[in-house]
Structures are given as structure tokens and as C-alpha cells.
Amino acid sequence: MIANTLTVILVLAGLVFFAAGTAGLLRFPDVYSRLHALTKADNVGLGLVILGLMFQAGGPADILKLILIWVLVLAAGTTAAHMVAQRTWTHGEFESDR
Amino acid sequence: MSLLLVIFDLVLLAGIIGVAWRCLASTDLFRAVVLFITFGLLLALAWVRLEAPDIALAEAAIGAGITGALLLVTLERLRSIMAERHSGRPHTPPPDPSGPHALLRALHDPPPERHSFFPALIFALVVGSLLVTALWHQPQSTGLEPVVDAHMDVSGVDHPITAVLLNFRAYDTFLELAIVLIALLGAWSLGRHDLIPARPAPGPILPGTLRLLVPVAIVTGVYVLWAGSHAPGGAFQAGAILGAAGILLVLARPRQLPMAPGIPLRLGITAGVALFLLVGLYGLGAGHGFLGYADAWAYPLIILIEVAATLSIALTLVALFVAGRPAGDDA
Numbered sequence: 001m002i003a004n005t006l007t008v009i010l011v012l013a014g015l016v017f018f019a020a021g022t023a024g025l026l027r028f029p030d031v032y033s034r035l036h037a038l039t040k041a042d043n044v045g046l047g048l049v050i051l052g053l054m055f056q057a058g059g060p061a062d063i064l065k066l067i068l069i070w071v072l073v074l075a076a077g078t079t080a081a082h083m084v085a086q087r088t089w090t091h092g093e094f095e096s097d098r
Numbered sequence: 099m100s101l102l103l104v105i106f107d108l109v110l111l112a113g114i115i116g117v118a119w120r121c122l123a124s125t126d127l128f129r130a131v132v133l134f135i136t137f138g139l140l141l142a143l144a145w146v147r148l149e150a151p152d153i154a155l156a157e158a159a160i161g162a163g164i165t166g167a168l169l170l171v172t173l174e175r176l177r178s179i180m181a182e183r184h185s186g187r188p189h190t191p192p193p194d195p196s197g198p199h200a201l202l203r204a205l206h207d208p209p210p211e212r213h214s215f216f217p218a219l220i221f222a223l224v225v226g227s228l229l230v231t232a233l234w235h236q237p238q239s240t241g242l243e244p245v246v247d248a249h250m251d252v253s254g255v256d257h258p259i260t261a262v263l264l265n266f267r268a269y270d271t272f273l274e275l276a277i278v279l280i281a282l283l284g285a286w287s288l289g290r291h292d293l294i295p296a297r298p299a300p301g302p303i304l305p306g307t308l309r310l311l312v313p314v315a316i317v318t319g320v321y322v323l324w325a326g327s328h329a330p331g332g333a334f335q336a337g338a339i340l341g342a343a344g345i346l347l348v349l350a351r352p353r354q355l356p357m358a359p360g361i362p363l364r365l366g367i368t369a370g371v372a373l374f375l376l377v378g379l380y381g382l383g384a385g386h387g388f389l390g391y392a393d394a395w396a397y398p399l400i401i402l403i404e405v406a407a408t409l410s411i412a413l414t415l416v417a418l419f420v421a422g423r424p425a426g427d428d429a
Contacts (some may be wrong), residue, residue, distance in 0.1 A: 072311070075307055075311060076307070076311065078307075079303055079304060080306040082303050082304075083303070083304060
């Protein structure tokens with residue numbers, strides 16, 4: 001019961017970060033601030049969702065797999081954000097449609 | 099009632115054949131493309147009549163929708179290329195506000211965006227309520243689940259999805275592998291040799307991450323392949339993971355990678371289909387039917403096919419991404 005409640009609270013909190021990150025991606029004016037918004041969803045949002053799901057895991061192996069997923073997304077997301085930022089720094093922003 | 103349905107079916111059949119004939123016989127390419135889209139929609143109706151709504155949806159979306167759009171875009175490119183050849187200067191589409199060009203331009207440049215909140219809100223509400231209704235009215239029928247469960251002990255594996263994919267309905271999976279192979283042959287037959295240009299990654303971050311991610315991807319891919327016999331997983335997922343690792347490698351440092359030699363690459367790409375076919379033919383010869391296994395041999399044969407299929411899928415995905423035939427084998 002407590003585990004289920006914790007799961008619901010944590011996953012919902014994670015979803016709030018995802019919603020905020022998505023809103024930022026859509027509304028923020030330039031690449032850097034959009035990246036800044038996205039990292040919130042990747043890092044904290046997914047972290048909270050994973051933490052919530054851990055209470056439903058069947059055993060230590062499942063928990064380790066969940067942590068591994070989070071670490072992998074962190075590594076990949078960080079690298080992708082770095083490359084997007086680097087490209088913008090050297091080549092400027094893409095032609096915007098505004 | 100049934101007489102009406104028979105008449106409907108006959109009209110539908112006649113329509114499908116007629117539209118197909120007009121499509122093939124048309125000398126005007128634009129008309130042929132429009133007829134092809136019509137053909138796809140009629141075919142979707144036929145699938146509905148055969149009580150296969152899933153296939154009807156796929157046919158309407160992929161066969162009529164996406165393929166039609168692709169054909170229209172190709173047609174427009176073809177026209178501008180031909181016009182360039184004729185006049186010797188870049189082609190600009192005529193400013194014709196109506197007619198076929200309007201549709202083509204609409205495909206290329208979407209109309210200027212009006213920032214209105216309500217259409218999006220209404221759309222989201224409609225789609226959302228549709229999804230909720232669909233969830234609410236889940237059909238109570240168990241489908242083929244009991245049949246699969248009853249035969250799990252002869253399937254050779256412990257996971258129902260793998261049992262269906264590689265034993266009960268192995269024919270479908272075999273054809274899927276063949277389609278993946280044919281897609282690659284199609285890409286190769288376009289005759290491109292230019293590989294992705296070398297784009298050295300700025301800074302140490304990307305190579306460092308790859309050094310971390312690629313071994314993890316290989317371990318995960320092999321694990322997912324192995325897990326397929328008793329848990330969700332299998333050749334397609336494992337192949338996708340390994341293929342993603344390969345594409346990352348190709349993207350990040352194309353210069354340092356040795357070019358794959360032609361013959362082993364081709365063997366690897368065809369291994370899945372070839373081995374599947376061999377096993378299937380053996381089953382036919384041994385009296386289990388095409389793609390049937392003896393019960394005792396099911397597990398090793400399935401694992402063998404899955405390993406070969408994983409290799410083929412991973413190689414095919416990377417080769418499709420690179421999109422060029424291996425250099426220097428025009429023989």
C-alpha cells in the first residue's frame with residue numbers, strides 16, 4: 001500500500017518535470033534555453049519515474065536494470081545535448097521559421 | 099441484406115481491378131499516382147470486408163497515405179529534373195493557384211502558421227476521448243491466447259511471443275526478414291557509392307561516450323537475444339540495439355572504421371533469411387511441413403535462427419543507414 005502510494009506520487013512528480021520540459025522545448029526562444037528545459041525532463045523527470053517504478057520491482061535484478069536505464073539515458077542525453085550546443089556554438093542557430 | 103453485401107463486394111472487386119488497370123495503363127504519371135492512392139483506399143475497404151480492420155488501417159495509412167505522398171514528392175522532383183534538362187536552367191513551378199501543383203506545394207511548404215490554441219485543444223480532446231473510449235471498451239474475448247498456451251510445451255521456448263513468432267507463425271517472421279533484406283537490396287540497387295562524409299566529432303565527449311555505450315549496447319543486445327526464449331526480447335529487438343550501436347559508430351568516426359569487405363558482409367546480411375529457409379526446407383523434407391520443427395529440435399533451431407537473424411538485422415540496419423553498396427564490388 002505504502003509502496004503503491006509512493007510509486008504514484010513519484011511518477012506523477014516525474015511527469016510534472018516532463019510536462020515542464022516539453023513546455024520549455026516548445027516555448028523557449030533559443031537552442032540553449034530549450035536544451036536547459038529538456039535536461040530537466042531527462043534527468044530529474046526520468047529519475048523520479050524510475051525511483052517510483054523501483055517500488056514495483058520484483059527484485060534486486062530489476063532495480064539494477066532500472067538504474068542502468070536511467071544512467072544510460074543520462075549519458076546519452078548529456079552527450080546529445082552537448083553536441084547540439086556545440087554545433088550551435090560553432091555554426092549558429094538553424095534558420096528559424098519565425 | 100446478404101444480397102446487398104454480395105453486390106457491394108462485386109462492385110468493390112470490379113473497382114479494385116478497374117482502378118489497378120487504369121493505374122498501370124495511364125500514361126500521365128500524376129493520374130497514375132492518384133489512381134494508386136485510390137487503389138490503396140479500395141484495398142483497405144476490401145480488408146474491412148474480410149474482417150481484418152488492423153490490416154485495413156495499415157493499408158490506408160501506409161499503402162495509400164505515406165506511399166502516395168512519397169510518390170507525389172518523387173513526381174515533383176522528377177518534373178523539376180526533367181524541366182532542368184530541357185531548358186538548361188533551374189525549374190520553378192508555374193504560379194498556378196489551382197490544379198495538381200497546389201497539392202504538391204502544400205506538401206512542400208505548409209501554409210503560414212496561425213497561432214490558434216483552440217484547434218489543437220479540440221484535436222487533443224477528441225483524440226484523448228477516443229483513446230479513453232477504446233480503453234474502456236476492451237474486447238472481452240481472449241483471442242488466440244488459450245490456443246497458444248495449450249501448445250506452449252511443443253514450442254521449444256518458454257515465452258508465448260517468441261513461440262508465436264518463431265514456431266507457430268514462423269512463416270510471417272520469415273517473410274518479415276525477407277522484406278528487410280529486399281529493402282536493403284532496393285537501397286543498394288540505386289547504385290550510390292558515396293558514404294556519409296567524415297565529420298570528425300568536436301571534442302572528446304562523443305568518442306568517450308561511445309567507448310562507454312557501445313560495449314553496453316553489445317552486452318544488452320546479446321542479453322535481449324538470449325532473453326527472447328523466456329521473456330520479452332528476441333532477434334528484432336536485439337538486432338535493433340546492435341544496429342543502433344553500429345550506426346553510432348559510423349556517425350561518430352567514419353574515417354577510422356575499416357570498410358566492410360563485400361563477401362562476408364553479404365553473407366552476414368543474408369544469413370538470417372538463408373538459414374531460416376534452410377531450416378524450413380529441412381522441415382519440409384523431414385515431414386514437419388515447411389518451417390516446422392521436430393519437437394526435440396525446436397529450441398536449438400529457434401536459437402540458431404534468432405542468432406542469424408539478429409546478425410542480419412543489425413548489419414542491414416547499418417547498411418541501410420550508410421545507404422551505399424560496399425565500394426569496389428560492381429562485379
